[in-house]
Amino acid sequence: xxxxxxxxxxxxxxxxxxxxxxxxxxxxxxxxxxxxxxxxxxxxxxxxxxxxxxxxxxxxxxxxxxxxxxxxxxxxxxxxxxxxxxxxxxxxxxxxxxxx
Amino acid sequence: xxxxxxxxxxxxxxxxxxxxxxxxxxxxxxxxxxxxxxxxxxxxxxxxxxxxxxxxxxxxxxxxxxxxxxxxxxxxxxxxxxxxxxxxxxxxxxxxxxxxxxxxxxxxxxxxxxxxxxxxxxxxxxxxxxxxxxxxxxxxxxxxxxxxxxxxxxxxxxxxxxxxxxxxxxxxxx
Numbered sequence: 495x496x497x498x499x500x501x502x503x504x505x506x507x508x509x510x511x512x513x514x515x516x517x518x519x520x521x522x523x524x525x526x527x528x529x530x531x532x533x534x535x536x537x538x539x540x541x542x543x544x545x546x547x548x549x550x551x552x553x554x555x556x557x558x559x560x561x562x563x564x565x566x567x568x569x570x571x572x573x574x575x576x577x578x579x580x581x582x583x584x585x586x587x588x589x590x591x592x593x594x
Numbered sequence: 595x596x597x598x599x600x601x602x603x604x605x606x607x608x609x610x611x612x613x614x615x616x617x618x619x620x621x622x623x624x625x626x627x628x629x630x631x632x633x634x635x636x637x638x639x640x641x642x643x644x645x646x647x648x649x650x651x652x653x654x655x656x657x658x659x660x661x662x663x664x665x666x667x668x669x670x671x672x673x674x675x676x677x678x679x680x681x682x683x684x685x686x687x688x689x690x691x692x693x694x695x696x697x698x699x700x701x702x703x704x705x706x707x708x709x710x711x712x713x714x715x716x717x718x719x720x721x722x723x724x725x726x727x728x729x730x731x732x733x734x735x736x737x738x739x740x741x742x743x744x745x746x747x748x749x750x751x752x753x754x755x756x757x758x759x760x761x762x763x764x765x766x767x768x
Contacts, residue, residue, distance in 0.1 A: 501638075504605045507609055507612070507694055511609075519616075521621050521672065523663065523667055523670075527628050527663065541639050544642075557650065557733075571759070572762035
């Protein structure tokens with residue numbers, strides 16, 4: 495038997511890795527991958543609490559999170575392609591047209 | 595006991611993959627380590643008795659979404675990450691591990707204070723005993739009865755996302 499807190503600590507670590515990647519990385523695709531990592535950390539919390547409370551609703555929410563993540567990945571990657579066409583770069587420091 | 599050992603193996607794989615995602619310079623290496631994280635997360639879901647979620651994790655996440663990412667990385671021929679000369683390297687080297695360890699300790703302390711660490715889940719009872727929990731039949735019954743409207747709304751969301759992706763990625767004709 496695994497204590498519930500182990501699952502929560504693991505998902506917190508995954509989420510923190512995602513936040514760190516989002517803040518530190520400069521490649522727009524890697525930033526996107528970090529967002530997916532954060533979503534996965536949250537999903538683990540949902541499934542762990544679903545198993546603990548013996549309620550299936552947690553699994554349904556994970557399903558919806560996955561749908562939204564898939565839609566977000568499709569639109570986001572299209573935006574990345576559009577940005578790359580116009581700016582010829584994937585570095586977010588070079589995409590600074592709106593910067594003061 | 596077996597569940598605990600399996601959990602530690604897959605949790606170590608997860609954390610290793612997540613840290614490798616941060617360390618690697620090339621986006622394709624980051625994407626491949628994210629696939630490792632997702633695969634081991636699917637096995638942890640199986641430990642929790644979530645068969646359907648584990649299958650969907652492998653098919654949708656590790657399959658479809660990551661294929662899309664790898665495709666775009668190769669399409670754009672993304673190279674090594676270049677760094678503009680600003681920001682402190684020391685802050686990155688010390689700050690990122692400190693953030694990760696700090697959040698892990700915070701989660702452990704909070705779950706200890708609220709008494710969550712005395713609750714144990716998973717293990718043989720979930721793996722064999724609960725015969726209906728988490729299998730596709732139970733999920734389907736819940737999804738198509740109680741959550742039918744949200745399910746239909748997600749189909750509209752997917753449709754809008756497809757159209758948005760097509761419009762955004764289209765080449766401007768002159």
